[in-house]
Amino acid sequence: MPGTPRLGRRAFLGALGGGAAALLAPQRRRLESLLPFGGETPSASAAVPFRARLPIPEELTDSEIRIPIREAEQQILPGRKTKLWTYGGSFPGPTVRRPAGERTEVTFHHELPARVGELSVHLHGGHNRTQFDGQPGGLTKSQPLSYYCHIPRGLSPRESGNDLLLEPGARKTYVYDLMEDGRPERSAFQWYHDHRLDRTSPRSWHGLAGMWIVDDEFDASLPLPRGERDIPLMISERSFDRHNQLTNPFEDHLRPPADGIVGQSVLVNGAFMPHHHVGARRYRLRLLNVSPFRSYNVHLSNGAPMVQIATDSGLMPMPVRRNEILLGPAERAEVIVDFAGARGETVELRSSKLHVGRNVTGSRTYAGALMQFRVGSERLADRTRVPRKLRALPDWTRKAKRKPDHRWEITIGGLFKTVWQINGRTFNPAHSDAFPRLGSTVTWEVHNRTNVAHVMHLHHTDWYLLSRDGRRPPPWEDCLKDTFFVYPGERILLAGHFSDYAGKFVIHCHMLDHEDHGLMSQFQVLPAKA
Ligand SMILES: [Cu+2]
Known part of the structure; x- marks a missing residue:
């Protein structure tokens, strides 16, 4: 494996955000207090922005797929690995990538400790039968009461949806037709995650999330970047203790309306503020916010526009040029970014505080860098372009x-x-x-x-x-x-x-x-x- 490139001073200062100019002769303590993870423990503070390489999750493309749900340890911060709950042994889990209209069966095997309780897998953005949609379910032996939801006692398994849950040690095969209204579904960037009653947030926090891409012929016929120039980016953040383990913020019982849990360290595809090498040409970036609560207001550090081509539900009627994109939890935006104007430079994907003239409490955005692109210095031919028209809205x-x-x-x-x-x-x-x-x-x-x-x-x-x-x-x-x-x-x-x-x-x-x-x-x- 090639050695990790040394981080340039410019890139490092770039990671600091607005206060960077004042830091030309920084004192160590002051520097740390300005880092985006300023409130973190020593181990998290030792993590250097843009040192990790961006992981691209493995793609599963078969019609029959098996995904064990199990504990795994992953190197996120320097030092000890972090214990996570995962789909298939990593966070994010494998990316399922399938052609629209082709039935896909995914067998999930619950191998997490029994104390975790029942699971329920939801394909977010999918059009699926109720029994494969990840119903939350009701009260069970492992979850005998709900602190916030008023759930009647004595419901039958069918009434509560408990008959659809995935019990510890059990397997369940979810069937996804990838059809809608007699036609193949539209191509779209989706994701899968747990949806169990009362516990969706902690399960997301522990790492249960994976991406899912539906391709179709129309999308493939467009002159858009593809292959290694089509990059899914799962953005989130977590907090870690001094042993590099996830904190447990759920014990504090924060109550509505003050119940939003946010982490201190930004992760993209499960890596701490990673970097990625790109050529000086166009890329399709699929942006997805899987934070349990936090929103991101995404932009590029060099001020280059992002041409949005798709939303949560696939291609838009026409592309829209955007300088910043607000992504709430679970929202997606697919953008075309042209790195040709940044040959030999670094460009950060950043999130900024949102300035809108209304109360956005609850959607307060992260401020700071998310990841870095290192643009090659070679001039490259680029036959891709963004068509003026994409996909028309349905009737x-x-x-x-x-x-x-x-x-x-x-x-x-x-x-x-x-x-x-x-x-x-x-x-x-x-x-x-x-x-x-x-x-x-x-x-x-x-x-x-x-x-x-x-x-x-x-x-x-x-x-x-x-x-x-x-x-x-x-x-x-x-x-x-x-x-x-x-x-x-x-x-x-x-x-x-x-x-x-x-x-x-x-x-x-x-x-x-x-x-x-x-x-x-x-x-x-x-x-x-x-
Ligand atoms: Cu809400």
């Missing part, structure tokens, strides 16, 4: 009504302890709040009546944002998505089209502490009218 988006069929109202409630609620209640697996029919296109309103932002995710299908507080969304939101910021006091209107699968599906906040503390409800898709 149902044009037919959607502007008057909501159903309202989802987010509030804070609870008598003796505060909880998040939707339509006046916390999550109850036996309760559904809306009953759309197969074949119908619905318009739903989500109204945030709290004073913090939420990031709402709806399962089953892709959604089209009609308006924010009555106003047309910006071009990067005027497309299909599955996860949406809803700011304090705001009402958003969403349209969705239900095909293929009847049954129960969840709607919830993807700030995972909020989800675990009640902010989740269900809709039940009914068969089409005879």
Whole structure:
């Protein structure tokens, strides 16, 4: 293996953010206090930004896939390895990459210690049967009570969804058709993670996340960068103790509305602030925020634009040039970045504090570097380009009504302890709040009546944002998505089209502490009218 390149002084100062200019003759203590992980333990502070190479997770491309869910140790910081819960032995887990329309069976084997309890795997962004959608489930022997959710006793395994959970030691095969409404699904950048009642946030924190890419012929026909120039980037952050182990912030029982857990050290594809060598030409970067709570406002340090071509739900109708991109938990953005203007230089992917004229509490963004690209000095030919038109919206988006069929109202409630609620209640697996029919296109309103932002995710299908507080969304939101910021006091209107699968599906906040503390409800898709 080639030796790790020495970090240039310029790159190092770049990692420090705004205060770098004042640090030309830095004192050690002052320097450390300005590092992005200033509150960290000695071992985490010893980690040098941009030293690690960016790991690219292994791609699994077969129609039948086995993924053991097990403990593993991974070198994240210098010194001791970090113990994680993983899909397939690494964080991120393997990237599943499959052609749209081709059935894919993934057998997950629960090999974590029994004390972890039941698991439930959700393919985020997928269009799947209720039994393979990662239902949260209800109370079990290993989880006999829920601190935040009011769950009736004595529910049958079917009513609670417990019959769909993955028990310790057991295997479950999830079947993904990668079809929607009689056609292959649209190409998209998705991910899989655990979705168990009350425990989604700690499981994410411990490392249960992997990426999933659906390819299709239309996407492949476009003159976009591919192969090693198509890079998935899973962004998150964690905190470590002095032995390089993950801290356990969940013991503090932070209650709504102060229940957002953030880490101090940024990880990209599971590596601490890594670097990646690129040629001086165009790349497709697939950005995904898997932080349990934190948002990122992503930009490039050299001020170069990012041309966004895709959202959570795949290609947009047309590309949108962007200087910064806000990514809430679970949101994705695919961008084309041209490194030709930065030959022989380094370019950082950074996140900045967001300056918007409204209360974004709950979505406070990370400020600092995420990773570094080291651009080769050679001039390179580049036959790729970004077409003016990408993928048109489906017809149902044009037919959607502007008057909501159903309202989802987010509030804070609870008598003796505060909880998040939707339509006046916390999550109850036996309760559904809306009953759309197969074949119908619905318009739903989500109204945030709290004073913090939420990031709402709806399962089953892709959604089209009609308006924010009555106003047309910006071009990067005027497309299909599955996860949406809803700011304090705001009402958003969403349209969705239900095909293929009847049954129960969840709607919830993807700030995972909020989800675990009640902010989740269900809709039940009914068969089409005879
Ligand atoms: Cu929330």
